[in-house]
Every structure is written in structure tokens, then in C-alpha cells.
Amino acid sequence: MKRVALLGMPNTGKSTFFNRLTGAAAKVGNWPGVTVDLLSAKVLLGAEMVEIVDLPGIYNLHGFAEDERVARRFLEENAVDLLLVIVNATQLDRQLALVLQLQSLGLPILVLLNMGDEATRLGIQIDESHLSADLQIPVLTISAKHGHGFGPAKTKLTEMLRSAEPARKASMTEVFADDDALESRLDQLFERNVNVPLTSSERFSDRLDRILLHPWFGLPMFFLAMLGMFEAVYTLGAPLQDAVAWLLEVVKADAVTPAVIGWSPVLQSFLLDGLFDGVGTVLSFLPIIVLFFLFMAIVEDSGYLSRAAFLMDAFMSRLGLDGRAFVMQLMGFGCNVPALMGTRVMRSRGLRLLTMLIIPFSLCSARLQVFVFFTTAIFEPWAAPLVLFSLYVASFLAAFMTAVIYRHRLTHAEPLLLELPPYRFPTGAQMWLRGWREVTHFLREASGFILLGVVLVWFLTHYPFGIEPASAETLAGRMSALFAPIFEPIGIDNLMTIALIFGFVAKEIVLGAMAVIYGVGEGQLAGIVAGRTDWVQAYSFMLFVLIYTPCLSTVAVLKQESKSWKFTAFAVGWPLFLAWSVSFIFYQGARWLGL
């Protein structure tokens, strides 16, 4: 099968083009370094299937960050039929340098000048055919986001592939050629073929920057916006969740329960209290998760992430980190796994490890479910968003404190240079794609290990059969008695301990496990929990959930990225210790104050 590699500088729209061409759902974001691993998909071009490979962005062929290595290694090890080079049409003055470098690899190239829409808006004129003649490479202008010029680009690609010689490996040895000659060639190309008007009026991004990057109000505004986002997730998401919970109750009462009548009690209990309530409770959070990720999609596509790095870099550097580490923390709000992978853009090991150590404290969407549930169950509606916000603050504090403690062991001298892209807004299609990605991800997890976890919890709380479920004589009861000396001092009762233990695998299981333990659906769970726990216990529980190991996938990625068991063990052990200590201080302190 023929193979096409997508190459280009970071943030030029490679993944956007990849998605449009192959129908895949690669993650897109207005941040250099969203794609940090290979991603391939097959597509029918003309009469043949072609493999398209989306690669991490590279600034040149000399880079040594992990993401750049991935791209280079791919070129070194794989035969490729064609290089599809995506260039940002508004930055040809520097991006053509990469095209010139890639030319020396000796492979057929098709250059796509992406972001044609933005180039037009800026009044940039490009003599496409002349540039193409100068480079002796076909050049086409497109907009991968809006689809302009996509048809001709696809036709050209098909045509070039049809007549391409057999696939070859790139000859990487010649790349380290003299850079001065390349520079003069670049200047000449740019001068002859591109016309950039002198900007007269202030651009939209400049005006927005004046507000968002304001020396005094920039950061407070960021935190206010975050608070606003949680308010929105609550006000919009809670009714949707109630609707799903209600629907599940109806289905349970009117369809599932009648269907299993007459079956053995154990089987009935397994199906209703185990599978249905457990998985149903997890599923009822789907609307909130989708909503939350739509907000995240807007944030990640806005270009604000680079600005956040700008605002926070001075502070982060005092913690031994840099502005990008803060951005990874924000990405971690969605899911810690891609955030951990995102540290591949950092070159020095010290900085990378320190950043990887703090990312798991980021309050991810799985933990968000637990907190949304507890805050609505225990607190007044007006207080709930504020309590949730306080947990986000706690998440930052835990991360910052960890960095302060370990910054002297994981030192580095990494320079920082980062692109500040213009502000952008995702299209409806892009948001839909993102929502869809998250739904499928969520459903895959729910049907996989969440299901497994729920089944296990059901078994533990019901075996030996015939006695009161979740009572002291069941397996769960005995297990939690074993852990009681650890969890009693932090105010977590026996049954919740079971949920916490399973939460080690994934936080989505926590609520599913609780539903199984109490033998009710999501609809009634809130009432039961509110009756059994006061707010101090609930908050102590939430602090523990926030800080201890997020999930097994995170642990696996910590190992994969650090390539060190020692570091991984430490990155699991330290948060466990910290979680217990923080909950202990909070719980005992609050009790001591008489709360």
C-alpha cells in the first residue's frame, strides 16, 4: 500500500487536513504540539487504498525533543511514497525553510499552503504558480478548516501518487547541509513570490490580547472565566443528567425489572443492582462530560493556551517549571493521559519529569463526575459551583507544592520559545468531532473496565450470597474493615473505602461502585449519600479522590513516557501519601474546630 507522510511545522493544520482527508478524528488544537505520536488512517484515493500518516510538527530536521524524534524516526525507518508538507500560508517567511530542508530528503513532495482564509484576511498575496516553479514542487493553497481548495488538493495528491516511483526511505544524511545557503534561498523565494501588506489597523488578536494579557487583570480574568465555565457546566448539565437518570429509572422499572421476574434472586440482583445501576450511574454523566469537553474544545482551539503560558511563565519558572507545564495542567483537566504525552515537546529530562509529576493532580473529567455528584448531593445549589472551584484551586496547590518540594532534584536549564498563534474559534464540525471523540471514548471505557469494576464490586458486596448486601460479613465488609485504620482518621466510612479502592483503576468506577454498594440507581444515590455523610466527610473524601492516583491508564503512561519504574513508583506513592495527609489535616482540623 502506498504511504503518504504529513509533515510541517507545529500548529499548521496537519491534523485538521488529516481528519478532512481520511474522516479520522485526530485531536486538533491551537497549540504547537497537539500531535505528539504517529497516527495513521487509510483512505481510497483514485483506485487504490493509501495510508496517510499524521506526524508531530517539526521546526526543522535537527530537533531533539521527543515529539520531533518521533517524526524523524518515522522518516528514517519507513519507506514513503510522498511527503505532504503543510505550511502556514501566513508565515511563509519562516516556514518555507522547512520545505527547503525537506527537499533534500529526495522524496516527492506536495506543498499545501494552509490557512488560506487567514492569509486572505491579512491581505497576503502569494504567487502560487511562480512559487511552485521556483521550488520545482507543486504548490496549492487550501483551508483545511473550512475546506477551500480541498478538492483540487486531493486530486493533485491522487495524481502524484499514481505516477509516483516506488516508495523510498528518506536520505537523512544530506540534511545537515549548510544553513546559510538555505537562508538566502529562503529570502529570495519569499521576496519574489509573497507580498505581505504593511499592517495599518490593529488586528483582532491584538485587541483581545490587550485585555487577556493585561499585566494586572490577565490572571484574575482567567480564574473568573474558569469559574464561569463551571457555573455553565452545572446550570446546563445538571438538568440533562437528571433527565438521563430519570430515563434509566423508567427503563429499569418498566422494562428490565419485569423482564427478569422469576429469575433467581442472585441473578436478579446481579443484573439490576450490579450491572444496570452501576453502569447506568456512570452513563448518566455522559451529558456533563460532553458539555465539559465542548468547553474544553473551545479553550484548546482558541489559542489561549499559549497566552496562559505567557501569563504564568514567570511564576512557573520559580517552581522549576515553565509556562508550558501550566498549559499541560490545563489540558489535564480533560484527561491526564494526553497531557502527560504532551510533555514530549520538552527536551530536558528534569523539566519533563517534574511536569509529569504534577500533571496527575489536574482535576480530570472523570474526577469531575465524582465532584459534581458530591457537591450537588451535599451542598446548596448556590454553593456547589464554588465548592467545585475550590477543588480546582486545591488541584493547583497540590501541583505547585509538589513542584516546590522536588524542583531541586529535577533541575534543568531548558530555554523557552513558543509561538503565540492568533485567536481562533472551532467550527461546528470541529466541535461535533470533539464531542463524538469523547462520547466514543467514554462508552468504550464504560463497556470495558468500568463494567468489569462494577461486576467485581457487586460480587464483593454480595458474597457470600444470602446475607445483607454490603454488610460486615460480606467480602467487601471484611476488606473495608482491614483498611479502616487508614481511612477512619480521614472520615471515610467503610463502604466508601471500597469505592476508593476501585477508583484506583479509574475514577469513573467510584460512583458506579457506590450505586452498587447502596443498591440504588443514580436518582436515589444522592439522597442516601447525603443522609450518611456530612459536608466535612464529603469534602475530605473529595480531597482524597482529587489527589491520589488518577487511574491505571495514567500510571501506564507515566511508565511509558518516563521509561523508569522508579519514577513511576514514586509518581504513584507520593500522591497517595499527600492525599492522605491533606485529608487528615482537613478532616481532623475541621472536627477540632467543631465543624
Add this chain to the structure above:
Amino acid sequence: MFTSTGSVFTLSTTLNELPLGQTAVICAIGGDGELRTRIQSMGLRVGRAVAVIRRSRFGGPLQVRIGTTDLLIRPQQALLVELEPLS
């Protein structure tokens, strides 16, 4: 390689010292191999005009503009970008 202190005739400044809103032309890029290449591929090349758009507080990074590219650069790295004397 040029250094600002090595020459008696030109008193070149670095990007760090460029006042807000002023434009100057880059005359040399310091730093070792990889960092230098990275700085150049971000668009900071000899002969290009550069301006500082804003500085963040507490010794944080600068926002600079080269043509249509905006960059965040730490003061330590901005020190490596030498500018022709302002007229």
C-alpha cells in the same frame, strides 16, 4: 561570531533591551547549535525586523513580533538576539 562587547565601533543592543513598540533589525544570533537553530526556525533570523509587543511582569517572557509571527521568548533567550543599533 559577533559580540556586542567585542567591538568598539558598534554598540549593539539585545532584544531584551528593545523598548516596547520600537522595531530593530537583527544582526546576530548567539547560543549553541540546537538552540540557535530553534531560534532561527521560529523566524528570528539575521536581517529580519523585530519588535517587542509586551513584557510580562516579574521578569517573565517577552512577546515579540517578526513579520506575521508572534513569539513568546524568555529574557535569557532574548539576550542571544543581537540588534543593530537604533537610529
